Amino acid sequence: MPDTDPPLSIEVDDVTVAYANGHTALRDASFTLGAGTICALVGVNGSGKSTLFKSIMGFLRPVRGRVRIAGLPVEASRKRQLVAYVPQSEDVDWTFPVSVWDVVMMGRYGHMNFMRIPRAEDKRIAHECLERVGMSEFQDRQIGELSGGQKKRVFLARALAQRGRIMLLDEPFTGVDVQTETAIIELLRSLRSEGHIILVSTHNLGSVPEFCDQVVLINRTVLAFGPTEQVFTEDNLSRAFGGVLRHFRFDQSTIQEHDGRTVKLLTDDERPLVFGKDGHLEYTERHGREELVKERAKEAGEQ
Amino acid sequence: MTTLLTPFHYEYMVKAILVSGLIGGVCAFLSCFITLKGWSLMGDALSHAVVPGVSLAWLLGLPFSLGAFVAGVLAALGMGWVRNNSRLREDAVIGVVFTSFFAAGLLMLSLHPSNLNLRTIIFGNILGISDPDIFQVLVISAVSILVLALKWRDLLLYCFDEGHARSLGLNTRFLHFLLLALLSATAVAALQTVGACLVVAMLVTPGATAYLLTDRFGKMLIIATLSGILCSVTGAYVSYFLNGSTGGCIVVLQTLIFLAALVFAPKHGLLVARAQRRAAASATA
Ligand SMILES: Nc1ncnc2c1ncn2[C@@H]1O[C@H](COP(=O)(O)OP(=O)(O)OP(=O)(O)O)[C@@H](O)[C@H]1O
Ligand SMILES: [Mg+2]
Numbered sequence: 001m002p003d004t005d006p007p008l009s010i011e012v013d014d015v016t017v018a019y020a021n022g023h024t025a026l027r028d029a030s031f032t033l034g035a036g037t038i039c040a041l042v043g044v045n046g047s048g049k050s051t052l053f054k055s056i057m058g059f060l061r062p063v064r065g066r067v068r069i070a071g072l073p074v075e076a077s078r079k080r081q082l083v084a085y086v087p088q089s090e091d092v093d094w095t096f097p098v099s100v101w102d103v104v105m106m107g108r109y110g111h112m113n114f115m116r117i118p119r120a121e122d123k124r125i126a127h128e129c130l131e132r133v134g135m136s137e138f139q140d141r142q143i144g145e146l147s148g149g150q151k152k153r154v155f156l157a158r159a160l161a162q163r164g165r166i167m168l169l170d171e172p173f174t175g176v177d178v179q180t181e182t183a184i185i186e187l188l189r190s191l192r193s194e195g196h197i198i199l200v201s202t203h204n205l206g207s208v209p210e211f212c213d214q215v216v217l218i219n220r221t222v223l224a225f226g227p228t229e230q231v232f233t234e235d236n237l238s239r240a241f242g243g244v245l246r247h248f249r250f251d252q253s254t255i256q257e258h259d260g261r262t263v264k265l266l267t268d269d270e271r272p273l274v275f276g277k278d279g280h281l282e283y284t285e286r287h288g289r290e291e292l293v294k295e296r297a298k299e300a301g302e303q
Numbered sequence: 304m305t306t307l308l309t310p311f312h313y314e315y316m317v318k319a320i321l322v323s324g325l326i327g328g329v330c331a332f333l334s335c336f337i338t339l340k341g342w343s344l345m346g347d348a349l350s351h352a353v354v355p356g357v358s359l360a361w362l363l364g365l366p367f368s369l370g371a372f373v374a375g376v377l378a379a380l381g382m383g384w385v386r387n388n389s390r391l392r393e394d395a396v397i398g399v400v401f402t403s404f405f406a407a408g409l410l411m412l413s414l415h416p417s418n419l420n421l422r423t424i425i426f427g428n429i430l431g432i433s434d435p436d437i438f439q440v441l442v443i444s445a446v447s448i449l450v451l452a453l454k455w456r457d458l459l460l461y462c463f464d465e466g467h468a469r470s471l472g473l474n475t476r477f478l479h480f481l482l483l484a485l486l487s488a489t490a491v492a493a494l495q496t497v498g499a500c501l502v503v504a505m506l507v508t509p510g511a512t513a514y515l516l517t518d519r520f521g522k523m524l525i526i527a528t529l530s531g532i533l534c535s536v537t538g539a540y541v542s543y544f545l546n547g548s549t550g551g552c553i554v555v556l557q558t559l560i561f562l563a564a565l566v567f568a569p570k571h572g573l574l575v576a577r578a579q580r581r582a583a584a585s586a587t588a
Binding site: 078 | 339453454456457459460462463464466467469470471472473514517518519520523
């Protein structure tokens, strides 16, 4: 099927979603994502992140507004294998007699013929995706005989195997170790450079500036949307989280002047989110951000 | 030696053995999906719910498979509808719907006494199966085998992860209906061999046995189908010598194989599990 690929995009237009119990989980949510981006979806529990994912997939029908993917209605985009989705928790029967390999192969179904007989190409891609999430050695395991994090990685591999140019990842890093997270982020970056759109929800605020170039902040509606530098401000975050974030104020802590900038910050799993004097975002690595450092030095010098 | 071959001298026995084997195989193949989807009770319910269809078809002079199939599908849709529109649990819904259908069937049969024997429906009568009935069974089996051979991977994905099937653009509502239709059709076919009471055994036991023996779905299909065919053929054959109910023989055989699997299965069997726990305990001691 020679697809004349439409330009990739996700348009969420004034979407309002209500559940059967009458609860309106999202109201008038709007944002647009263009090709080649990793966008973070950030908000408190119950802010409607999973709801948003489900409406982009077309599993929930908005009572108002519409979602378009590459200019198409969501059903049409699903048929074209444009979107791969990893839900927050897999609603599957873990005792099912399928192996890790079978599950990853299911990601290829959309590309196979009527009888779903895998070709060499499908097998190659499935191998590669298992390799990427570091689960190759488990490929013959029954799917229930894995740890929680390993299960998560298998379903990520399945989504990767789909080769959808849009990926929706609902909290892919919860329960996944640091090493795997780093590997997956690396992978997402390379997908971005190929022009894919990745929308990823996370509670790990510190990692957002590290790999997401755009952010959607939500709390039952879209509070802010745009490039990370502009959206990830203390102001916006306290609006989204209503003061429930943990703080470590250097000026109120026991850290003194003589400690200079040699203070070390360790966290177990979540990366720290650090704001500088003027409330601007601080990054972990100077390397690669020389421009930003220079600019800020200039600003400080001019005052 | 010659006594062992006597059943094959009777045409009705040969037919019974072959037809039982065919139905047993098709039911067993489908049983893998039914057990994994958690529809075992549904199979039981459908096999009883077809009774009013059979009596109605007889009254209208239609082929009785057709009536049974329509009644089965209606019952399945009815169960789906009640479940979606009430807060009852699935087992309660199944209980209510299938007993209503069965009762309606009994009532109809008793009000219009016919040469359609209730015993035949409930206990099956494979030894007396007529040629038109054989033809119906052949058609049902051929269609079911064809559909299953072409679509088993889609059905597997649907049973395993409906959400993912949808996200790939598969028509899950169609797959749901397809599985229900196959279930109804094979239940109708199995009605002939073992009767309404024992249909559920044909539609569940081979799948349950195979599930104990393997962790791969492909192998499960093969094991289930082989055991289904084997039990049906042997059961029908043995019933000649025992002079007992064919359905009873088939299902008892299936149960024996199931029990053997339960105890001796290489990975999930009771014996292996105990041995492994012992080994682990003595290794740590
Ligand atoms: N099936 C449902 N029926 C009714 N209400 C629901 C349902 N699912 C979610 N909700 C409600 O909708 C709101 C948004 O839920 P959603 O799952 O989208 O939150 P979330 O942002 O993904 O939260 P989390 O961070 O915990 O994953 C919540 O208030 C929740 O109670
Ligand atoms: Mg969620």
